[in-house]
Amino acid sequence: MASIMNRLLRRNLSTSLRLGVEGPSATAGHDGGMDLWRKLSFFVAFPAVILCAVHTYLREQSHPHEPPEFIPYEHLRKRDKRFPWGDGNKTLFHNPHTNALPSGYEH
Template sequence: MVSFGRISQALLRSSIIQTRQLSASAAHSHGEQTARTWKILSFVVALPGVAVCMLNMYLKMQQHAAHHVEPEFVPYSHLRIRSKRFPWGDGNKSLFHNPEVNALPDGYEGREE
């Protein structure tokens, strides 16, 4: 009777170990398949989607720039107030100054108005 108990315990342990190994290998295989699927989707769907969006935005920008007319500069007294100089450059331009878009207190740079 004792030998039967030992044999059944040994078989039970081996079946539990095999079950754990099988489930771990199945999960590992599933993970590999999922990673492969996402990799394929990234290259086949996402990258071409980004490329199409970039092309669309570039074409719209070109179309907009072709007929864009800049408004004339109006020196409103409440805009572009400089109570003290900026600590960089000539002290008149903000840190992220863009001469095409941002006006100085006396007008846009490089344009005669």
């Protein structure tokens, strides 16, 4: 396997030296591909990201920010033992607007 790799590298190096270039990558012709990807990034990808961000922001603004109705199901929000932080009743990433306690929302 190593001998095949050495032969390929020698052949590629000798071809590039005959052509008067400084390495095997100079003969590959990557300038057109790089230019294509640069144009795609600036004119397709970045505008698409900006459009998605604006769309998400506008949808979030029109979304109602009220929590859903609290229904005290027995199998949800069960506390067999206290959490080791805070008052022991709230989860680690507790949000009072969206996460209900066993007795209901905090407001």
